[in-house]
Amino acid sequence: KQEVTQIPAALSVPEGENLVLNCSFTDSAIYNLQWFRQDPGKGLTSLLLIQSSQREQTSGRLNASLDKSSGRSTLYIAASQPGDSATYLCAVENYGGATNKLIFGTGTLLAVQP
Amino acid sequence: DTEVTQTPKHLVMGMTNKKSLKCEQHMGHRAMYWYKQKAKKPPELMFVYSYEKLSINESVPSRFSPECPNSSLLNLHLHALQPEDSALYLCASSQGAVNQPQHFGDGTRLSIL
Numbered sequence: 001k002q003e004v005t006q007i008p009a010a011l012s013v014p015e016g017e018n019l020v021l022n023c024s025f026t027d028s029a030i031y032n033l034q035w036f037r038q039d040p041g042k043g044l045t046s047l048l049l050i051q052s053s054q055r056e057q058t059s060g061r062l063n064a065s066l067d068k069s070s071g072r073s074t075l076y077i078a079a080s081q082p083g084d085s086a087t088y089l090c091a092v093e094n095y096g097g098a099t100n101k102l103i104f105g106t107g108t109l110l111a112v113q114p
Numbered sequence: 115d116t117e118v119t120q121t122p123k124h125l126v127m128g129m130t131n132k133k134s135l136k137c138e139q140h141m142g143h144r145a146m147y148w149y150k151q152k153a154k155k156p157p158e159l160m161f162v163y164s165y166e167k168l169s170i171n172e173s174v175p176s177r178f179s180p181e182c183p184n185s186s187l188l189n190l191h192l193h194a195l196q197p198e199d200s201a202l203y204l205c206a207s208s209q210g211a212v213n214q215p216q217h218f219g220d221g222t223r224l225s226i227l
Contacts, residue, residue: 031213043118043204043218044157051213089156096162099145099169099211104156 002027002094004105012111013080021075021108023090028068031093031100035064035075037086038107044089048075080112117141118219120205126225129195135222137188137205145211146188148180149204151221157204163188164211195226 003026013019023033032051036044048057048064050073056065063076073090087109091102118139127133137146145164149157162170163182171180177199179191188205202221208214 034215036218041202041220041223043120043220044206044216046215046217049215091156093213096170099162099164100213101159101162101170102216104158107156 002092002103004090004092004103006088006090006105006108008108009106010109010111012113014113015080015082017080017112018076018078019080019110021077021088021090021110023073023075023105025071025073025092025103025105027092027094028071029095030068031095033064033066033073034091034093034102035062035073036089036091038089039086047088080110082112082114085110085112118205118207118217120203120219120222122222123220124223124225126227127192127195128227129197131195132191132193134192135190135203135205135224137190137207137219138186139207139217140186141207141209141217142185143207143209143217144185145208145214146182147206147208147216148188148190149206151202151204153201161190162211169211192224195224197226200224200226 007022035047050066061078090105148160151157161180181189204221206216206218208216
């Protein structure tokens with residue numbers, strides 16, 4: 001059974017710092033890995049999707065890497081801003097029978113202090 | 115603003131009530147999903163519809179009944195819910211059911227009295 005873990009569970013940094021969020025998964029037979037952010041009381045916003053054959057994806061100040069063989073992904077946020085404060089979730093897409101399904105990690109609550 | 119619209123945003127109901135949650139997308143996506151999210155926990159998959167057919171039911175109790183009337187609409191019918199069913203219910207859609215990013219709505223916050 002796929003298990004997805006994120007470290008740290010919570011992180012507080014001053015504005016302007018670069019930071020790294022970690023995600024690990026137990027079953028490397030994934031289709032892709034996705035990073036989402038969730039603001040309080042809101043739905044999820046897709047940030048990056050890395051295909052299983054890819055090593056990294058970049059969008060603006062965000063860079064996500066994937067090492068499928070070791071079951072790890074990192075999300076790098078450059079020059080953090082207070083607006084980056086949110087919960088960040090990684091999710092892996094696994095074969096689910098008739099349809100694939102996303103298995104979410106436990107999340108990292110990020111607070112960027114002005 | 116999200117491209118997946120969920121109504122209502124908040125719902126309070128008694129354990130004997132019948133209500134429905136609604137989800138709509140106009141992106142031409144052919145896969146739609148229901149997730150349940152408890153406070154400070156990640157979303158948990160409930161149902162997946164692919165091309166308007168139910169393809170995954172994650173052993174969800176029968177008091178939750180999904181319906182996909184057409185490719186743009188997804189409903190979740192609720193009946194005889196329990197207090198532990200109080201949660202944020204999220205709808206998502208994707209272009210296909212394999213290897214596509216999922217787009218989420220803002221959810222319905224459900225409280226069972």
